Amino acid sequence: MSQVLVASNRGPVSFSLSDDGALTMRRGGGGLVSGLAGIAAAPGDASPDVLWVCSSLGEADRTAARGSPDGRLDLAGYETGGAAVRMLDIPAGTFHRAYNAVANSTLWFVHHLLYDTPRSPHFDARTRRDWQSYEAYNAAFADALARDAAPGAKTAIQDYHLSLAPRMLRERRPDLRIVHFSHTPWAPPDYFRLLPDDIGTQILLGILGADHAGFLTERWASAFLDCCESLPGTRVDRASRTVSCGGHVTRVGVHGLGVDGTALRQRAAEQDVVERARALREQVGDRQLIVRVDRTELSKNIVRGLAAYRELLVNHPEWRGRVVHLAFAYPSRYDLREYREYTEAVERTAKQITDEFGTADWDPLIVQVNDDYPRSLAAYGLADVLLVNPIRDGMNLVAKEGPVLSQRGCALVLSREAGAAAELSEGALTINPYDVSQTAEALHRALLMPRAERAERCGRLAAAATALPPHRWFADQLAALD
């Protein structure tokens, strides 16, 4: 029985299975895992007794979950912030429909405003079948949490995969105190209304089953309140930021998430990062370096970022031969056609740029579509310019990690549509992510920026980035339940 429980789709590790049947464990990716990895790590504090419940994501995870007593994993040496981890063995079909069809193809698209004409919303009988799997998936989490929570325990349910779980858990265990936290943006009401009425209503009611609904910025919290306002039978009080519904009151709060500077610097000083930094430095020589690090994700806007780099080389040919763009994109959500096509578009655009500008002794662009965390940390250290240009993003921790690790005082070119812009806009050069020309000019300005100004801005960015380390973010959510 645990006093504090966390629930999220992706856990801190996932497994792969080699041909001889051996399981290998590796770090989970994405901002949510980076944030939660530090939850119990407040320096000097006694770690709370935390149980982190997550889903098995593939066959290897299911094998690991089945082979562990009650799904509890032995995680010696992994960055779980001191939490014990329990992996749920969710049936493959249920997982596929809940994660791919509902969470990532529908809810993610709505909150990131990703629908466009070739991929316009179309909801039919199949949507309802997928939705049943989403309900079953959420119920599996609610069952597990209800079983493992001590009386009156605090439970922090994370993200859009688990919108229904707060209400389901309250029904099973009214004694628990429940927070739901959204790591994504929240859609404005006119966009949220694209969802079928029954589904949109259940999403809102599900989250309103929590005592506290947390968001990364004021903007997303306020969009959630706007959506609740159109829900029959609810009363939204803007002054106290509460929503009353069926006799239950949910408080809405904003909890920014930053990085743990000390832990990040320690990790970046390890041998694997140092070696990769050396190799990268040899590869780029003394040229200036523009770095980006993302999942290969539609909302990260990688193709427009590459187009902006091309426009920089066209409009300011003086940079040719003097700059290298390093774009690390690690594979994401490959089960979805949109993501596979997007990866192809990234690779196609990259090839066009290399063919157009590359010379015998200058590679203008190095794009690598694979996951190498230490290499990303090494690149942050070497960056002169960090490009973070999502079309919409809950927070974006790359914009915070980069300045903390930069050894050259990097300039940050940052989309105004990333949640991080609310905290970093003073030190960053902010851009409209759809405006490729503006992005190209911001890259030009960043490359020209005098070293002293860059260093001064970078110092301010690093201070803002570390102001709210994950353990404080997490403690704030729990404190909101008192």
Ligand code: G6P
């Ligand atoms: C975003 C979401 C997280 C998710 C991460 C990686 O940060 O808010 O919930 O874990 O992306 O995505 P994936 O689908 O690979 O878990």
